[in-house]
Amino acid sequence: MDQRILVTGARRGIGAALAIGLARPGVTLLLHHFGAAEQAEGVARVCRGLGAQTRTLDADLGDPAAVGELAGEAGAVDVLINNAARASNVPIDQLSIDEWQATFAVNVTASMVLAQALGAGMAGRGWGRIINVVSPTVMLGGPSGPAYVSSKAALIGLTRSLARAFGPHGVTVNALSPGAIRTEGEDELEESDRAAGRGRTDLVATQAVPRELIPEDLVATVRLLASDGSGALTGQVLEVGGGLVFR
Numbered sequence: 001m002d003q004r005i006l007v008t009g010a011r012r013g014i015g016a017a018l019a020i021g022l023a024r025p026g027v028t029l030l031l032h033h034f035g036a037a038e039q040a041e042g043v044a045r046v047c048r049g050l051g052a053q054t055r056t057l058d059a060d061l062g063d064p065a066a067v068g069e070l071a072g073e074a075g076a077v078d079v080l081i082n083n084a085a086r087a088s089n090v091p092i093d094q095l096s097i098d099e100w101q102a103t104f105a106v107n108v109t110a111s112m113v114l115a116q117a118l119g120a121g122m123a124g125r126g127w128g129r130i131i132n133v134v135s136p137t138v139m140l141g142g143p144s145g146p147a148y149v150s151s152k153a154a155l156i157g158l159t160r161s162l163a164r165a166f167g168p169h170g171v172t173v174n175a176l177s178p179g180a181i182r183t184e185g186e187d188e189l190e191e192s193d194r195a196a197g198r199g200r201t202d203l204v205a206t207q208a209v210p211r212e213l214i215p216e217d218l219v220a221t222v223r224l225l226a227s228d229g230s231g232a233l234t235g236q237v238l239e240v241g242g243g244l245v246f247r
Helices: 013-022 037-049 064-074 097-125 146-169 184-195 200-206 215-225
Strands: 003-007 027-033 053-058 079-082 128-133 171-177 237-239
Touching: 003 013, 013 027, 013 037, 013 079, 013 215, 027 037, 037 053, 053 064, 064 097, 079 097, 097 128, 097 146, 097 171, 128 146, 128 215, 146 171, 171 215
Parallel strands: 003 027, 003 079, 027 053, 079 128, 128 171, 171 237
Antiparallel strands: none
């Protein structure tokens, strides 16, 4: 089945792993980044080596107008993966309104704008998949800051609302909750997390499968969610975190 797939935040980490995992002949991958053309092109080269066609798209997801332009550049899309996120570890006693709004702009509003714009086309064609990347911190209450946790909770609510709205038109909408995945971004945050008495290592020890997870652990689940076989699966939060939390 030929597909056009948009992956936001595809320059590294989870987004890059999902793009590469979905790359195959017949697939066109639209790889979003923000000011990281060289990294995004590196991912694109790997995807092309696996037979996919690729295009890289630069956009600031914190700007709703830029998100609308991204949707226009993407054109008709069969699968939308809202992966890009603003990581906010600012504690409540230091949290500003600007930080709160900037986090929601990337983590919630951008996902809504893309789903609204691209989901309409999916519905018109009678088939589509929207996958929103959320976080187990919604269940744990941490270890990230309240802006991040709240934004991911809002994204779960958006997922369920969109599943109802688009379901009659052959479009499924689900959330993927990755758990304590080792990524470059997580490595950058880990030092400050440890200083605050929290971190990925502590989370891994509480998993039912207590091994460190990598982005590639998510690929099989996303392949299912992006396939014809997931037509009866919608409005769900799939925890792929080694049993860090149970819903």
